[in-house]
Amino acid sequence: MSELSNPAVELIIVPPTRDLGGFEVRRALPNRRRHMVGPFIFLDQMGPARFPVGGGVDVRPHPHIGLATVTYLFEGSLMHRDSEGNAIEITPGAMNLMTAGRGIAHSERTPANVRGQSSPLFGIQSWLALPTAHEEVAPSFQRFTADSLPAIEDGGLRARVIAGSAFGQRSPVSTASEWLYAEVNLDAGTSAPFEADQEERGAYIVEGAVEVAGDIFEAPQLIIFRPGDRITITAVRDSRLMLLGGAGIDGPRYIWWNFVSSSKERIEQAKADWKAGRFKAVPGETEFIPLPDL
Structure with missing residues (x-):
């Protein structure tokens, strides 16, 4: 269908798939047709995958500036370690918000205690561009367990804010700014409202298929909605989706590798700092990802 034929929809993005060796990643943002939705500048679906005994994810220490990351899992677990000394196991349904600010390095690995058996991995990793006034804040990490986040159950709708x-x-x-992120699970035939209180809004369909204003959208797709209208999303079959949105960011953002900034010069400085080893090290880690030749 033509994206413009649906009065509720501004754009549809079907994320391309990359094989990272043992599991697939689907990248919805950034996209050549749309770089951001609100502050969301990066959106990856990880898996679903199942690793053999002894296998897993091993993302070596790497740097970030000017953004906040959210790792949100449906299945499996990841061990997060960063240069601020945080060592936290990321588990399903928990909110893990790492604010890079002026600079942080971190690693993500399948925990050692999980590798003794076949293990799953399924989730979403997103990056949020920070407002200009917060791009150089001190790095930090927030963790909220699944049971500390608001949960909604209403018939065939189950959601976590x-x-x-x-x-x-x-x-x-x-x-640092007002934005929305929610996991929504819908039984077939169940509807969920998506209010117009965010300037920019999208729904990433992780599993299943949904109907919006007469058109059906299958997973995996990112639907970006036109501003101003209340949207109703109805599951055609059992579905899981992520609602996301927020105000448009305050000016253009540049993205290079793992760096986001309103300044190209600041990205060049971050590149030089990582190459020269000026980022703080991740305690307990000796490996690192070298600066790529992009």
Whole structure:
């Protein structure tokens, strides 16, 4: 269908798939047709995958500036370690918000205690561009367990508010700007409202298929909605989706590798700092990802 034929939809992105050796990643943002939705500048679906005994993810230490990362899992676990000394196991349904600010390095690995058996991995990793006034804040990490986040159950609708406000509930997570992130599970035939209180809004369909204003959208797709209208999303079959949105960011953002900034010069400085080893090290880690030749 033509994206412009649906009065509710501004754009549809079908994420390309990359094989990272043992599991697939689907990248919805950035895309050549749309770089951001609100502050969301990066959106990857990881898996679903199942690793053999002894296998898993091994993302060596690498740097970030000017952004916040959210790793949100449906299945499996990841061990997060960063240069601020945080060592936290990321588990399903928990909110894990790492604010890079002026600079942080981190690694993500399948925990050692999980590798003794076949293990799954399924989740979403997203990056949020920070407002200009917060791009150089001190790095930090917030973790909220699944049971500390607002949960909504209403018939065939089950939702968790990860950040911001939705379904009459507000997440306890503090953020540098107002944005929304929620996991929504719908039984077939069940509907969910998507209010127009965010300037920019999207729904990433992780599993299943949904109907919006007469058109059907299959997973995996990112639907970006036109501003201003209340949207109703109805599951055609059992479905899982992520609602996301927020105000448009305050000016252009540049993205290079793992760096995001309103300044190209600041990215060049971050590149030089990582190459020269000026980022703080991740305690307990000796490996690192070298600066790529992009």
